[in-house]
Amino acid sequence: MQKLIRPQPMDYGTVSGLCTALRSRYRFLQAVPLGQSVQGRTIWSLTLGDGEENVLIAATFHAQEWMTAFVCLRLCERLCEAVKQHRLLVDWNVYRALSDRRIMFVPLVNPDGVEIALQGDKVWQANARGVDINHNFNAGWYKLQQLEQKKGICGPSARQWGGPFPESEPETAVMTALCRRVRFRQAIALHSQGEEIYWQYGEKTPSESLLMARAMASVSGYTVASPTGLASHGGFKDWFIEEFGRPGFTIELGRGENPLPLSDFEEIYRKVEEMLLISAFM
Numbered sequence: 536m537q538k539l540i541r542p543q544p545m546d547y548g549t550v551s552g553l554c555t556a557l558r559s560r561y562r563f564l565q566a567v568p569l570g571q572s573v574q575g576r577t578i579w580s581l582t583l584g585d586g587e588e589n590v591l592i593a594a595t596f597h598a599q600e601w602m603t604a605f606v607c608l609r610l611c612e613r614l615c616e617a618v619k620q621h622r623l624l625v626d627w628n629v630y631r632a633l634s635d636r637r638i639m640f641v642p643l644v645n646p647d648g649v650e651i652a653l654q655g656d657k658v659w660q661a662n663a664r665g666v667d668i669n670h671n672f673n674a675g676w677y678k679l680q681q682l683e684q685k686k687g688i689c690g691p692s693a694r695q696w697g698g699p700f701p702e703s704e705p706e707t708a709v710m711t712a713l714c715r716r717v718r719f720r721q722a723i724a725l726h727s728q729g730e731e732i733y734w735q736y737g738e739k740t741p742s743e744s745l746l747m748a749r750a751m752a753s754v755s756g757y758t759v760a761s762p763t764g765l766a767s768h769g770g771f772k773d774w775f776i777e778e779f780g781r782p783g784f785t786i787e788l789g790r791g792e793n794p795l796p797l798s799d800f801e802e803i804y805r806k807v808e809e810m811l812l813i814s815a816f817m
């Protein structure tokens with residue numbers, strides 16, 4: 536069957552259209568709105584499987600990283616097609632693996648930011664109010680604010696401003712409300728770039744997280760990494776680990792300068808598919 540998810544700019548209209556198209560092709564897929572962005576765009580989720588154990592794969596916290604929406608949606612499509620055909624994906628019997636799993640995809644956490652980025656702002660990562668969503672989560676937020684201020688970031692900015700207070704942004708609140716409502720056994724945040732896997736935040740990091748990160752690295756060639764500087768606090772995975780004490784990961788997809796070129800997308804996906812399957816089914 537013709538692929539729906541192809542390399543293309545992942546603006547809000549495109550992603551919403553693709554969610555609808557996937558839902559119509561695969562009737563077992565659920566499409567549910569989670570909430571709205573600053574400018575009123577819907578933040579969509581797609582859910583596959585009806586098992587007891589929930590896994591979250593979320594993408595495009597950062598505007599220029601809309602390639603991550605492509606990877607998220609392509610994985611969803613490939614899983615759906617494998618389920619429909621009762622076919623293996625890589626070596627996984629997806630149909631059986633999904634008997635105890637429910638995988639939720641959130642391809643576009645920051646839809647307003649992507650519109651700004653695609654309309655020509657070459658460095659834009661934030662939301663429509665100039666808040667960097669991945670600096671706005673309530674994990675070491677005050678420490679991060681001090682680091683931002685040292686760098687001269689004290690207000691709305693294209694990147695790296697954590698906002699007036701933790702969880703001040705609707706996009707952040709959508710993600711925290713979701714995680715408080717659904718008990719995810721693990722959460723994966725897709726970013727770009729660097730081909731790295733981040734797995735650690737503070738004392739509540741589960742002991743199995745490093746092993747999981749190593750398993751993901753071994754099938755992808757990605758590097759198991761530790762954050763430094765302004766990436767040390769305030770991120771979604773940081774908050775997820777601190778709040779729930781369960782495994783949370785940031786995967787930095789691809790290599791190069793954001794936004795990564797469309798010509799890289801297929802190769803990036805090919806390299807990470809097995810890793811993402813492991814991240815979902817571990």
Ligand SMILES: [Zn+2]
Pocket residue numbers: 596597600669726727
């Ligand atoms: Zn990012």
